[in-house]
Amino acid sequence: xxxxxxxxxxxxxxxxxxxxxxxxxxxxxxxxxxxxxxxxxxxxxxxxxxxxxxxxxxxxxxxxxxxxxxxxxxxxxxxxxxxxxxxxxxxxxxxxxxxxxxxxxxxxxxxxxxxxxxxxxxxxxxxxxxxxxxxxxxxxxxxxxxxxxxxxxxxxxxxxxxxxxxxxxxxxxxxxxxxxxxxxxxxxxxxxxxxxxxxxxxxxxxxxxxxxxxxxxxxxxxxxxxxxxxxxxxxxxxxxxxxxxxxxxxxxxxxxxxxxxxxxxxxxxxxxxxxxxxxxxxxxxxxxxxxxxxxxxxxxxxxxxxxxxxxxxxxxxxxxxxxxxxxxxxxxxxxxxxxxxxxxxxxxxxxxxxxxxxxxxxxxxxxxxxxxxxxxxxxxxxxxxxxxx
Amino acid sequence: xxxxxxxxxxxxxxxxxxxxxxxxxxxxxxxxxxxxxxxxxxxxxxxxxxxxxxxxxxxxxxxxxxxxxxxxxxxxxxxxxxxxxxxxxxxxxxxxxxxxxxxxxxxxxxxxxxxxxxxxxxxxxxxxxxxxxxxxxxxxxxxxxxxxxxxxxxxxxxxxxxxxxxxxxxxxxxxxxxxxxxxxxxxxxxxxxxxxxxxxxxxxxxxxxxxxxxxx
Numbered sequence: 001x002x003x004x005x006x007x008x009x010x011x012x013x014x015x016x017x018x019x020x021x022x023x024x025x026x027x028x029x030x031x032x033x034x035x036x037x038x039x040x041x042x043x044x045x046x047x048x049x050x051x052x053x054x055x056x057x058x059x060x061x062x063x064x065x066x067x068x069x070x071x072x073x074x075x076x077x078x079x080x081x082x083x084x085x086x087x088x089x090x091x092x093x094x095x096x097x098x099x100x101x102x103x104x105x106x107x108x109x110x111x112x113x114x115x116x117x118x119x120x121x122x123x124x125x126x127x128x129x130x131x132x133x134x135x136x137x138x139x140x141x142x143x144x145x146x147x148x149x150x151x152x153x154x155x156x157x158x159x160x161x162x163x164x165x166x167x168x169x170x171x172x173x174x175x176x177x178x179x180x181x182x183x184x185x186x187x188x189x190x191x192x193x194x195x196x197x198x199x200x201x202x203x204x205x206x207x208x209x210x211x212x213x214x215x216x217x218x219x220x221x222x223x224x225x226x227x228x229x230x231x232x233x234x235x236x237x238x239x240x241x242x243x244x245x246x247x248x249x250x251x252x253x254x255x256x257x258x259x260x261x262x263x264x265x266x267x268x269x270x271x272x273x274x275x276x277x278x279x280x281x282x283x284x285x286x287x288x289x290x291x292x293x294x295x296x297x298x299x300x301x302x303x304x305x306x307x308x309x310x311x312x313x314x315x316x317x318x319x320x321x322x323x324x325x326x327x328x329x330x331x332x333x334x335x336x337x338x339x340x341x342x343x344x345x346x347x348x349x350x351x352x353x354x355x356x357x358x359x360x361x362x363x364x365x366x367x368x369x370x371x372x373x374x375x376x377x378x379x380x381x382x383x384x385x386x387x388x389x
Numbered sequence: 390x391x392x393x394x395x396x397x398x399x400x401x402x403x404x405x406x407x408x409x410x411x412x413x414x415x416x417x418x419x420x421x422x423x424x425x426x427x428x429x430x431x432x433x434x435x436x437x438x439x440x441x442x443x444x445x446x447x448x449x450x451x452x453x454x455x456x457x458x459x460x461x462x463x464x465x466x467x468x469x470x471x472x473x474x475x476x477x478x479x480x481x482x483x484x485x486x487x488x489x490x491x492x493x494x495x496x497x498x499x500x501x502x503x504x505x506x507x508x509x510x511x512x513x514x515x516x517x518x519x520x521x522x523x524x525x526x527x528x529x530x531x532x533x534x535x536x537x538x539x540x541x542x543x544x545x546x547x548x549x550x551x552x553x554x555x556x557x558x559x560x561x562x563x564x565x566x567x568x569x570x571x572x573x574x575x576x577x578x579x580x581x582x583x584x585x586x587x588x589x590x591x592x593x594x595x596x597x598x599x600x601x602x603x604x605x
Contacts, residue, residue, distance in 0.1 A: 160581060191474035191580070193591075220584055258581065278581045283454020284472065285578065 010112055010120030017324050021316040022123055025152055026105050029125040029310055032151045033103035036144060038127050041102045043084035045109075049074040054298055055083035058266040065109045065120065077109035081126060082295070082307065089130045090299035098131025098303055105312075119313070126289070126309030130296060133304035135240070138273050138291065139247055141306045145287055146256045148308075149277055152315050156280040159256055160219070161244070162263030164270040164290070165237035166228070167215065170208040184212065188262045191216040208232065219260035228261055244273065269295070275308070281318040286311045325351030327371050332356045332364040333379040340379050353377075365389060393436045394579075394586055395429075397447040397456040399465075403571050404441060406481040407460045413600075414593045436586065445469045448574070457579035457587065463569045464548055468509045474575040477594055480601065482571035486512065487562035489555050490544040491537050496563060506536030507546040516546065516566050534558040 007013060014022065030040070046067060052059065057080065065077040078084060081104050093100055105125045112118035127144065129137055142159065149157045167188065171181045187196040196216055203209050211231035218224045222245055228238050241259065248257060263274050270290040277287030289308020296303040329352065333341035345353050356364040361378065368376050368389045376387045398404045398421075408418045411432070420430040421439050431438045442450060444465040450456040451473050459473075462482055466475060488505075490496045496503060504525040507513040517524045529536055529545075536542040538558060548569065549555060549562055573594060580587055 156582075158581060191476055191575070193476050194478040195475075219581065260581070278578045280582055283452065283576055283578050 008120075010118065012119070017321060020322060020324075021319065022312055024322070025312050025316040025319065026123070026125055028151045028153070029148055029312070030103060030105050032144070032147055033125075033127050036101070036140075038101040038103040041085060041088060041104055042106065043078065043081065043088060043104070045078055045107070046075050047078050047084055049076045051087060052076060052079060052083055055086065055295055056269060056298065057083060058269050059110070063110045063112070065111050078106075079110050080108050081106050081124060081309065082128060082292070085128050086130075086296045086305070087299045089128075089303060089305070090296050090301035093130075094301060099137070100130045101127070102130065103127045123312035124309045125312055126307060128305055128307035130305040130307075131303045132306070133293065135243060135247070137304075137306055138244060141289065141308065142244065142248060142257075142273070142275060143251065143253055145275060145277060145289060145308050146253050148310055149279065149287065149315070150256075153319055154279055154315070157256065157277060157286075158258045159275055159277050159287070160258045160260045160263065161241060162260050162274045163237035163241055164264070164267055164272060164274055165240075166232075166235060166261055167264045167267060169235060169237060170212050170215070170232060173208040174203065174206050174212070176203075185264050185267055188212070188216045189264050191262060193217070215264075216262040218262055220258060222257075222259065224259045224261060241273070273306070277310075279315065279318045282314050284314070286314040286318070325349060327352060327354055327373045329353040329375045329377055330356045330364055330368045330371070330373050331377045331379060332358065332361055334381060336381055337379040340384075344377060344379070361387075392583075393431070393438050394457045394583065394590060395455070396437060396439050396458040396460065397442050397450045398439055398459075399444045399447050399461050399571075400441045403444075403460060403462060403482050406571065407479075410479065410481070410594070410597060414597050437590070448473070451574050451576050454576045454578055457576050457583060458590065459574045460571055461574060463567065463572055464509065464512070466572060466574070467512045467515075467567060469511075472577060474577060474580055475572050476575055476591055477573040477598070479571040479573055479594070480598055482569070484569050485549045485562070486546065486566040486569050487549045488516070488544055488546050488564045488566060489549070489560040489562045492559050492561050494543070496544050503543045504541070505544050505546055506533050506542035508533055509546060512566060513546040534560060 049066065052064065059079050064079045067075045069075050085102055085104065089100060103126065108122050108124050109120055110122065111120055129141055142161065145159050167185065171184065176184065184199060187199055193216060197213060200209050200213050211228065214231055218228055225238055225242050229235060245257060248254060263276065269292055271293040272291035274290030276285040279286050287308055287310045291306040293304040296305055329348065331341050331344055331353065333355065341355055345355060356367060358364040358367055364376055365387065374389055376389060378385050378387060398407050408421055411418050416432050417434045418432065424430055429438050429440055440456065444461050447459040447461040448465060448469050451459040452471060460479065464486055502523055502525055504527060505513055506527045506529045508529060510526050510528045513526050527536065527542055533545045533547045534554060536545060537560060546566055552562065555562060575587060
């Protein structure tokens with residue numbers, strides 16, 4: 001085996017339509033972000049491993065691609081963009097007034113498991129709203145999550161809202177050890193209905209048991225908020241979600257919104273509203289985000305923040321693919337006629353016409369046949385003519 | 390909107406038990422029982438179609454969302470599982486996952502690094518990592534019992550159904566790693582996008598499982 005003509009597992013060459021679909025999806029997203037006042041930032045592809053350790057990154061270390069630099073320090077190919085941007089916000093942007101609205105279109109790297117068909121290079125577009133707490137900031141970001149998928153031309157999708165505080169408030173009332181809380185959390189995250197029942201069996205008398213038992217099933221429309229309140233009593237997180245929902249409904253976003261109160265992933269990282277986007281045709285969430293008020297502080301500047309990232313390739317795969325243009329015309333031109341030849345190419349639809357590099361018309365005609373082009377435009381000093389192939 | 394749900398069933402024993410469960414739920418499973426050359430089997434009286442697959446493939450299909458649901462053993466989930474919802478314990482296909490050693494040997498009573506053979510290297514690693522113990526793990530594809538007999542390994546981590554095979558080969562189970570049974574798993578996106586359909590299916594499963602528990 002030599003490693004000269006294959007790409008490493010998890011990577012691939014992207015050709016033609018794949019590039020165009022990725023680019024047009026990126027453009028749809030970044031146009032929206034830019035229009036809403038977000039400014040682009042770009043951080044290094046390689047960062048110190050410590051950065052992601054410091055940020056309390058929920059990614060396990062084995063999923064980061066590592067490099068040892070010349071001095072022996074451990075670097076990683078960035079596995080996400082939020083931690084580096086939090087670093088930037090806490091350092092380089094220290095003198096700028098908050099809030100700062102930032103967006104990025106980058107590749108993140110994660111080493112997936114072998115033979116699972118996953119990609120190690122993930123194109124992400126995302127936004128971070130740094131230095132803004134409260135409902136209006138959350139409304140802005142959730143509305144933009146909906147608009148992000150809408151701007152990509154998707155119709156059948158949901159943005160699903162949860163709140164990190166709901167699980168936490170229930171867990172606090174249970175008086176459990178920390179590792180038990182983690183087990184409970186992971187059962188709810190995995191919607192492990194049966195095992196959750198077994199786990200809670202010995203705690204029947206605790207105040208939040210009934211609500212926790214139902215938690216993994218509390219997903220769907222706004223009715224789950226009523227059910228959650230019926231089970232858990234008055235709850236700040238639920239009341240807050242309801243306020244958000246009503247405001248978003250008022251702005252016409254209601255039909256895209258769902259809830260999953262069992263959305264309890266990365267509970268130490270997220271501090272408030274969390275959300276995910278699901279699209280018909282994608283096997284996993286294509287958009288993921290939430291409020292993370294303590295991340296920026298871990299780099300030395302206290303600033304509440306919220307944001308989300310879109311998996312560009314997953315979204316691109318759900319959009320109707322664009323038809324690749326076919327070359328219909330070759331231009332056979334005399335060297336003195338370069339300007340006319342270029343004008344002719346520029347005047348036609350992109351990708352439908354190209355210059356022939358051949359010396360003789362016979363060679364150009366042969367090339368046209370190989371390429372399946374129907375016409376050759378011949379440009380001489382005396383004039384022009386079209387030859388049908 | 391009401392596209393059929395697609396379920397991946399683990400071939401073999403779990404398939405028969407799954408069909409038994411479906412029939413008790415009132416689903417007509419004749420196409421699954423008499424598959425012919427078809428690979429996708431449509432249930433005539435319920436919006437469901439089934440594919441048959443090897444256990445790890447069930448997980449792959451569900452993770453990638455080409456199947457909405459799957460029925461697969463907990464052993465496979467522990468070994469290969471990643472991101473899906475594991476909603477129900479179906480109660481059949483029960484067996485133990487155990488650490489077994491040669492009769493009379495003292496597995497833990499030494500500072501020497503132990504060597505363990507298994508078809509389930511990830512489960513084995515997680516089990517010993519939890520104990521803070523370093524072991525050498527050897528992946529064996531076939532009869533794992535052979536490894537200790539040939540002195541390749543000090544113990545094995547494997548599925549124990551009756552324990553007869555172990556006994557006949559001079560091995561004794563000394564510790565349970567996990568309890569295994571068949572699970573119903575659901576793709577995360579399907580769960581959200583086809584909530585009503587999937588909840589209906591889960592509800593029917595649960596009703597039948599409750600009936601079984603009552604009879605037992």
